[in-house]
Amino acid sequence: MEYLQLSNGISIPTQMMGTSICDMKGKKAELFALLERALIYAAQTDTVGFDTARDYANEPLLGKIFSKMYRNKIMRRENVFITTKVGNGQQYLRNMKHEIDLSLKALKTDYIDLWLLHWPLPDYWLDNWSQMQDIYKSGKVRAIGIANCRERHIEMLKQAHLPMPHVIQIEYHPFRTVPSFVALCRKEKIQLEAYSANCLMLPFVKGNPTLNELAAKYHKTVTQIIMCWHVQQGVIPIFRSFNPAHISENVDIHKFTLTDEDMxxxxxxxxxxxxxxxxxxxxxx
Amino acid sequence: MRRIGKKKLVMAVLVLVLLITTIVCFIDVVWGIILFALYALCLCALTVGLLLNKCVKKTNWYKNLFRHTEQFVSNAGYRDNLIRNYEIVNLGSNPALFAFFYENINGQNWSTGSQGLDMDFEILKYFHSYLKTGGTVLIPIMPFTSISPYLKNKPAYWDKSYYAKFAKILDLGYIDRIPELNRSKYFSRFPLLYKPTSLLYLLHDIAPDTRYLISEQPMMAMELEQDANRWIEGWLKEFDMKSLDIPLTEEWKKYYDESVTLLRSMISYCLERNYQPVLICPPMTDYLSKKFPQQYRQAYVLDFVRESNTANIPFLDYTNYAEFQDPALYFNSFFLNLRGRKLFTRRLLKDLKIQ
Structure with missing residues (x-):
């Protein structure tokens, strides 16, 4: 796995695996087993970045799976990059210290690699972001950030004289490239992460002539073209797949380069x- | 704290009840039997209640309450509905519902029927991400918009069934923070519980609301005159006014100022998010428009717009617009029919230079 460096010097994998199962249909036990198998497979194939959130309601499950993987020497804690987020329900309580302790306990770890505000919740997020600064300084989290941020939120941080996030996570894919926001992040040295990185391979993505043409040209799949496009521009894509073949497909993108014109x-x-x-x-x- | 599922909770209560009854049976058989009978009775009453509730939900009365909420795609539904980036949406009450019809443009009517300015804002806050960047938000200003907060004191108009439709389309977690909606959040599921008199609709239902489909004017001149009078009388009663000649007194100023603040916030909200807000007075027949004295329109509509519109966004006033004075474009003295709606929206989009 390749790494990028955040503005505070922390290394972050160039790709992340999403772990949310809350929108999936099926029996809980079966979904949990599916997630466990997928995580083990991903770890064995050198995927080391995992993205979760309190609102995905799977932190305790991930904690168990990670512990098991450390015990079985499938991976070591220091080699895993764990991202979690604090949801709106918790933001209303305005007690970030309590929330990080809950996440640490659930994930069975002493530190979180990246801790994000899930939303810039109006009337709450600035205060909570301010609290997150203290937690970052305490060492319980190695980097902090905000998901679903816009230009106006960056502006609000500046006006409140609060530090910039290390990472911002937004919906970002070929059909939503928010160029001015990306430029602003680069200017502020904020690392961008992309959720719904392949736009869920919706029919108009799957059938897009340009993407299919490029896939044929590079002998890759449309998914791989999109993943490569993300990584090549320095954006960290978060892919979600629990199918081993698809996990391999998502991460097998480092042996080819898109030309500038194709980008x-x-x-x-x-x-x-x-x-x-x-x-x-x-x-x- | 871990959440317990509803099914598990019901099961736990039933098991507890059975356990208590069994223990009582061991202590005293007679009391045990009485308890069993009571529980059976409660269970029967609950079952009958649920069945009746289900029947009430099939009445036209119930369906009419939620008839104009189907266009909203909530958090639960957006994954199956891929339409995004609306170019134009409108808020507003019934006149707006019947004023806008978007053809050949990606637009959506966000009026649910009766809808105050405060609920306009809640709908905007909840659904605005469906709009494209730079999209247009039409904010209709009606003759009584400026003092509409007065109706908060009139539960006969803004009751639980009024708030229920907003509670139905907005997020449960969100409406917890809006007292009016919180009180109505289960109305759509248990109408019988909130309005026991709804049982009467099982015996004598009302007609389905098909006004949206009307494409011609069914009223004659005299009927239109009477209809316009009815509207005015209705509003006077609604707002406890003696006539429309009354000046903007201190009492009304309180509600007026509340609306000014609200409208300013809505405009700022749109501008901060790169949408184009537009204030608009939809047309009405001159049967109705001539009933409003000029000083009323000046004080309650035009001055209200002037005070609220500090951001200087476009204001389009079609109230007395000659092109839309033809009663044939309406289905009463106030609401545009399908034909009028299409013509007016076409005109509006042209004026906004969107089409």
Whole structure:
């Protein structure tokens, strides 16, 4: 696995695996088993970055799976990069110290590699972000950030004289490239992470002529073209797949390079398409 | 704290009840039997109640309450609905519901029927991410918008069934923080519990609301005149006014200022998120518009817009617009029919230079 460096010097994997199962249908026990098998497979194939959140309700399960993997020497804690997020329900309580302790306990670890505010929840997030600074200084988290941030939130941080996040996680894919926001992140030395990195391979993604043409040209799949496009521009894509073949497909992207022209052809697909309408998850967003 | 599932909770209560009854049976058989009978009775009553509730939900009365909420795709549904990036949406009450019809453009009518400015704002806050960056938000201003917060004191108008439709389309966690909605959040599921008189609709239901489909004017001139009078009388009663000649007194100023603050916030909210808010007065027939004295329109509509619109966003006033004075474009003296709606929206999009 390759790494990037955050503004505070911490190394972060160039790709992450999402672990949310909350929108999946099926019996809980079966989903848990599926997740466990997928995580073990991913770890064995050199995927070391994992993304979760309190609202995914799987922190305790991940804690168990990670512990088991450390015990069985499948991986070591220091080689794993764990991201979790603090949700709106917890933000309303305005007690970040309590929330980080809960996450640490659930994930059975002494530190979190990256801790994010899941949403810039109006009226709460600035205060909670301020509290997160103290927790970062305490060493319980190695880096902090905000998910679903926009330009106006960066502006608010500046006005409040609060530090910039190390990482911002947003919905980012060829059909939503938010160029001005990406430029702002680069200017502020903020690492960008992309959720829904392949736009869930919706029919218009799967069938997109440009992506299919590039896939044929490079003898890769559309997914791999998209993943490579992310990594090549220094954005960390978060992919979610519990199928071993798909996990391998997502991470097997380091043996080819897209030309600048092809990168631009993918950028040109932008139509500001948000699969996740943010305001539904964070009213007042 | 771990959440216990509803099914598990019901099972736990039933097991507890059986356990208590069994223990009582061992102590005293007669009391045990009485308890069993009581529980059986409660269970029967609950079952009958649930069945009746289900029947109430099938009445036109119930369906009419939620008829204009189906366009909203909530958190639970967006994964199966891929339409995004609306170019234009409108908020507003019934006149807005019947004023806008988007053809050949990705737009959506966000009026649910009766809908105050405060609920306009809640809908905007919850659904705005469906809009494209730079998309247009039409904020309709009606004759009584400026003093509509007065209706919070009138539960006969803004009751639980009024708030229920908003509670149904907004997120449960979100509405917990809005007292009015919180009180109505289960209305859509248990209407019988909130409004026991709804049982009467099982015996004598009302007609389904098909106003949205009407495409011609069914009223004659005299009926239109009477209809306009009815609207005015209705509003006077609703707002406890003696006439429309009354000036903006201190009492009304309180509600007026509340609306000004709210409208300013809505405008700022749109601008901060790179949307284009537009204030708009939809048209009405002159049967109705002539009933409003000029000084009323000045004080309660035009001055209200002027005070609220500090950001200087576009304000389009079609109230007396000649092109839409033809009663044939309406289905009463106030609401545009399907044909009028299409014509007016086309005109509006042209004026906004969107089409």
């Amino acid at each position: 631009q052809r993918i950028f040109a697909l932008d139509r500001d398409y948000k699969f996740h309408p943010e305001s539904l998850n964070c009213p007042g967003y």
